[in-house]
Amino acid sequence: MKYVWCCAVAIAATFVPSLALHAQTFPTKPIRIVVPYPPGGGVDIMARTVATRLPDSLGQQVIVDNRPGGGTVIGTELVARSAPDGYTLLMANIAFGANPALHKKLPYDTEKDFTPVALVALLPSFLVVHPSLPVKSVRDLVALAKSRPGQLSYASAGNGSLLHLTMERFKYVAGINLVHVPYKGAAPALSDVLGGQLAIMFIPGPPALGHIKAGKLRPLGVTSAQRLSLLPDVPTIAESGYANFEIYDWEGLIAPAATPAAVIAKLNAEVNRIITSSEVKQRIADQGANATANTPAEFGERIKGEIEIWHKIVKQSGMTVD
Numbered sequence: 001m002k003y004v005w006c007c008a009v010a011i012a013a014t015f016v017p018s019l020a021l022h023a024q025t026f027p028t029k030p031i032r033i034v035v036p037y038p039p040g041g042g043v044d045i046m047a048r049t050v051a052t053r054l055p056d057s058l059g060q061q062v063i064v065d066n067r068p069g070g071g072t073v074i075g076t077e078l079v080a081r082s083a084p085d086g087y088t089l090l091m092a093n094i095a096f097g098a099n100p101a102l103h104k105k106l107p108y109d110t111e112k113d114f115t116p117v118a119l120v121a122l123l124p125s126f127l128v129v130h131p132s133l134p135v136k137s138v139r140d141l142v143a144l145a146k147s148r149p150g151q152l153s154y155a156s157a158g159n160g161s162l163l164h165l166t167m168e169r170f171k172y173v174a175g176i177n178l179v180h181v182p183y184k185g186a187a188p189a190l191s192d193v194l195g196g197q198l199a200i201m202f203i204p205g206p207p208a209l210g211h212i213k214a215g216k217l218r219p220l221g222v223t224s225a226q227r228l229s230l231l232p233d234v235p236t237i238a239e240s241g242y243a244n245f246e247i248y249d250w251e252g253l254i255a256p257a258a259t260p261a262a263v264i265a266k267l268n269a270e271v272n273r274i275i276t277s278s279e280v281k282q283r284i285a286d287q288g289a290n291a292t293a294n295t296p297a298e299f300g301e302r303i304k305g306e307i308e309i310w311h312k313i314v315k316q317s318g319m320t321v322d
Contacts, residue, residue: 026086026263030061033253035091036075038068040187041157042204042287046120046251047091049283053274064091068185071095071160073106080108084256086263089117094162094249097306101314102160110307116299117253117264118271123204123289124224124248125166127237128217130199138221138240141200145176153179154200155189162249163189164319165310166202166223172317173242193217204249205230205288223247230288250292250306252299268296 031054035047044066051062067075072095082088090096100110108114127138135141145152156163159182171178181198183189186207193201194216202223209230211217221237222228225246237245253271255264272293274280284291 026266027058027060029087030063031058031087031089032063032065033089033091034075034079035064035066036068036072036095037066037157037161038185038187039066040207041185042123042206042249043091043093043251045206045287046284046289049280050091050120050253050271050274053280054270057270057273068158071099071102071158073099073103077107079254079256080113082256084258084260086255086259086267088256089267090114090254091120091251092254093251094165094247094306094310095160096254097303098165098310098314099160100307101311102319111304113257114254115257115259115264116296116303117255118268118296119250119252119292119294119299119302120271120275121251121284121289122248122292123206123251123287124222124228125162125202125204126208126212126217126219126231126234126288127170127202127221127223128193128200128208128212128219130193130196131215131218132196133199133218135220136218138235138237138242141220142174142176145174145178149177150179152200153181153198154202155193155198156180156182156201157186157189158182158184161186162204163202165313166247168317168319169247169313170202170237170242170245172313173245209286209288228288230286250302264296 033047033051035044037043047064051064054062067078076090079088079090099106129135135144154167156167163186189201190203190207192198194211208217212219219231219234221240222234223237223246227234227236275291276293281291
C-alpha cells in the first residue's frame, strides 16, 4: 500500500507541472467557440464580441462556429464530444440550463459532461409587438389575448430557446393562450415579426434595440428587476402586474469536462479581462446587458440554480419540446 501511495505521489508530482506547462503554452493553435444558434442573434453577437478580442492576448485566432438546431442540442453535443483541451468551447445561454427539464433524454449529461469557464453577461428580454398590433401595454396584450384565445401567435428562436421559455412562463402567469411558432434562431424570428407576419415575441436587447429605437418594434415590458436606463419609459413585466417576473438570459463559455483546470483558469482570466475593459463593458451595456465577471465555480453555481429553476417552471407551465 505504501508503494502504491508513493507511486501516486510521484505521478502527481509530474502531472501538476505538466498542467502548469500546458497552461503556459496554451494555446498553440486556433480556438473554436461553438454557437448553437444561427448568426445574428444575441448569443452570436456576444460570442463574436469575445472572439475578436481574445487573440490580442492569446496570440491565436478564435473562430466562431455556428451550429444551430435541436433547441441548441446539436451544437452542445458537438462540444460535449470534443477533446477536453480548451480548443473547443461552447457559448451557452439559458437553454443550456433549461434543456434537462425540456427533453426526456439528451445525448449528453448537462452536469457531468461540461465544465464552466466564464460567465460573460446577463441580458433581460423585451416583450415586443409589431406596431400594427393594437396594444400599448402588457395589460393591453393580455386583454387582447384573452378576448381571442388561441388566435394570436408568437415567434421564438426555436423549441427550448430563451424566447420560447420566457413566453411560456409569461403565458402561464398571465393565463393566456398564444400559439407558438418556432424558428431556427432569433434572427429569422425577428425578421418575420418586423415584417408583420407575426406580431409578438420576447427578444433580448442586442438584436432588438435598434429596431425599438427606430419604431419598428413596440416594447411593452422588460424582464429585468428594474427599468433599463437605455429605455427608461419601458416598464418591467413585474410592475405591469406580474410580480417576481424576472428572467435573464445568461451567456457564458463552457468547455468539455476534464479540460485542465489550468487552461480553464487562463481562459477565465482572459474573458474577465475583456468584459471588464471600459470599451467592452460599455458595448455590452449599450446592448441592454450587464458584463458579469466571475470565477468558474461561481458560474457553475449559477448553472446549477438555473437547472433547478427551469425544472420548476417547465413543470408549472406543462411545456415540452419532445
